[in-house]
Amino acid sequence: MKSLKPILFLLIFVTNGHSFASEKDKSFQEQSMLSVLYVQTSTEFAANNIQTFNNASKALDIALQDKSWTAALEQKGNFASKIPAIIVDVDETVLDNSSFQSRTILSGLSYPNGWAKWVNESEATAVEGVYEFLHYANDNNVKIFYVTNRLESFREPTIKNLKKLGLPFDDNVNTLLMRVDENVRDKTERRKNIAENYRIVLLLGDQLTDFISTKEAYVFHSDRKKLAKKYSDMWGSKWFMITNPTYGRWELSIYDEMPKSEDEAIQKRKETLNP
Numbered sequence: 411m412k413s414l415k416p417i418l419f420l421l422i423f424v425t426n427g428h429s430f431a432s433e434k435d436k437s438f439q440e441q442s443m444l445s446v447l448y449v450q451t452s453t454e455f456a457a458n459n460i461q462t463f464n465n466a467s468k469a470l471d472i473a474l475q476d477k478s479w480t481a482a483l484e485q486k487g488n489f490a491s492k493i494p495a496i497i498v499d500v501d502e503t504v505l506d507n508s509s510f511q512s513r514t515i516l517s518g519l520s521y522p523n524g525w526a527k528w529v530n531e532s533e534a535t536a537v538e539g540v541y542e543f544l545h546y547a548n549d550n551n552v553k554i555f556y557v558t559n560r561l562e563s564f565r566e567p568t569i570k571n572l573k574k575l576g577l578p579f580d581d582n583v584n585t586l587l588m589r590v591d592e593n594v595r596d597k598t599e600r601r602k603n604i605a606e607n608y609r610i611v612l613l614l615g616d617q618l619t620d621f622i623s624t625k626e627a628y629v630f631h632s633d634r635k636k637l638a639k640k641y642s643d644m645w646g647s648k649w650f651m652i653t654n655p656t657y658g659r660w661e662l663s664i665y666d667e668m669p670k671s672e673d674e675a676i677q678k679r680k681e682t683l684n685p
């Protein structure tokens with residue numbers, strides 16, 4: 411598989427996201443407009459999310475009955491008697507940050523500009539259907555772990571936001587596992603740690619890395635797409651993917667070489683289109 415250089419990509423697109431953004435010329439950020447409008451206005455998006463969480467509730471019923479069931483590739487050994495748990499990602503799986511995305515389009519300034527301000531407001535809404543699903547899990551004595559790449563420094567406003575939405579949150583156990591090292595986005599270790607004490611029955615996320623390692627997921631888009639098929643037995647039974655058309659590793663995977671400017675990125679996007 412063609413492997414990308416994740417650190418280089420992170421530097422350009424994430425850490426120095428502002429290098430690909432301009433208050434004067436907003437046209438680059440405006441390329442996200444339809445995907446953000448899809449998230450914010452379409453009933454199709456809302457219905458799709460309700461559909462996903464309804465199916466996840468049904469899968470949970472089956473998973474709780476079957477003690478040999480685990481959803482985590484990291485889960486090894488004898489786990490039949492362990493307490494059942496689910497792992498949910500936070501951003502765009504539980505919390506809807508499309509208001510932040512809207513701001514980036516209107517300002518012309520991309521992530522991480524304004525991200526800290528947005529997170530500290532604790533005003534994200536809940537993704538459609540997640541409230542009912544998480545309460546269903548909680549009512550069935552399933553431990554809920556929120557595993558997010560939000561930085562540890564955002565712990566307080568994140569908990570505040572989850573609680574404000576009335577989502578189940580256990581203060582007695584550390585159920586919010588954040589990104590401790592700015593450079594480590596892989597969630598494998600965190601899943602492994604949870605698997606030591608719990609039987610992980612479902613995984614839910616909006617990025618491939620909410621299910622598998624960054625090592626496997628950080629590849630060129632043509633190889634990356636094959637991973638959906640590789641895990642075809644998992645989707646809709648143990649793994650549930652929330653659609654996120656607004657951002658993510660899927661976008662970075664279209665660049666085989668790092669674009670050096672907005673124009674070059676747009677050119678790459680056009681070249682990737684399959685007419």
Ligand SMILES: [Mg+2]
Nearest residue numbers: 499501502616
């Ligand atoms: Mg996410």
